[in-house]
Amino acid sequence: MTDATILDEEHEAQFGDYFALLKPRVMTLVVFTALVGMLVAPVTLHPFLGFCAILFIAVGGGAAGALNMWWDADIDAVMRRTSKRPIPSGRVTGRDALSIGLALSGFAVVMLGLATNWAAGGLLAFTIFFYAVVYSMWLKRSTPQNIVIGGAAGAFPPMIGWVAATGSVSLESVLMFALIFLWTPPHFWALALFMRSDYDDAGVPMLTVTHGRRTTRRHIFAYTLVLAAFAVWLGLTTAGGPIYLVTAIALNAWFIKGAWEIRGRDEEAAEADSYLVEKKFFRFSLLYLFLHFGALLTDAILRTAGVIA
Known part of the structure; x- marks a missing residue:
């Protein structure tokens, strides 16, 4: 059976369906962190070139999202969290998603290189x-280890923004990469603690499935400790500043506290309150990166204005 046959004829694809292939919520984080990476760099891009750079990074991130949706359509159809995505819901064909992903990938890479x-x-x-x-x-x-290693994909945008401005990689860009890379496992493992059945049904070997929730809880705490160290280290480089350093210390103290509470939870208690602590930790993790990179951006603005050295 072809994609064209599978496509639900009652739902002709709209622009919004194709845009959803690009994972716009994920793209928001890609754009923001890439922008911060570019603005905290010691080299200033012309505003127009900077705008073009962020636009093409966003398009590249969206292209990767479309390719991911094309490949994962079978898994997405099984999982409650993803079943309404354009391909499993029958609004867009897998063939169209693949074509869009490949075309946008080539366009974004070439245009960023030229710009x-x-x-x-x-x-x-x-x-x-x-x-x-x-x-x-x-x-x-x-x-x-899918999330552990795979988290690198989402960690590259600030490094790309930095390289777009400077033409090279530095310690600051590596630490911005590490901030997202180390944040990814505790963020997704917290989600997996209360969404384990989805990964079970889809056959995805998330840590909660292969090693159980108890091991996952210990891993969340361990990664959070390492994450905190790298987050504070970034504040001691030229990319950081007083606003970021205070923000990083406060946020990571709270994050460690939340991870410690998760580590000590037993499954009976978690099920009794419908994983309230885990859900609270996950929701905070959604803000965690935006607040860190927002603080980096604030320091950069104050530094440009001459308020701080």
């Missing part, structure tokens, strides 16, 4: 490849 430098374009190409092929096609279905 800024080919190091940034190459890094964007590698990011798309890593998310679509290394994570989606290999890691996600083969190992409980």
Whole structure:
């Protein structure tokens, strides 16, 4: 049976359906962190080139999302959290998603290279490849380390923004990468604690499925400790500043406290209150990165204005 046959004829694809393929909520984080990475860099891009750079990074991130949805359509159809996505709901064909993903990937990489430098374009190409092929096609279905290693795909945008401005990688860009990379496992494992049945049904070897919730809880706490160290370290570099450092210390103290509470929970207590603590930790983790990168941006603005050194 072809994609055209599978497509629900009662739901002719609209612009919003194609836009949903690009994972706009994820793209928001990609755009914001890439923008911050570019603005905290010691080299200033012309505003027009900076706008173009962020636009093409966003398009590249959306392209990776479309390729992910194309490959994961079978899994998405099973999981409650993703069953209403454009392909499993029958609004867009897998063939269209693949075509859009490939076309946008090529466009974004070439245009970013032309607008800024080919190091940034190459890094964007590698990011798309890593998310679509290394994570989606290999890691996600083969190992409980899927989120740990695969988190690199979402961690590249601030580094790409930095490289777009400077043409090279530095400690600051690596630490911004590490902030997102180390945040990803506790963020998704917290979700997996109260959404385990979805991963069971889809056959995805999330840590909660392969090693159980108790092990997952310990891993969340361990990764949170390492994350906190790298988050504070970033504040001691030229990219950081007083606003970021205070913000990082406060946010990570709270994050560690939440991870410690999760670590000590037993399943009876968690089921009794419908995973209230885990859901609270997950919701806070959604704000965690935006607040960190927002603080970096604030310091950059104050530094430009001469308020801080």
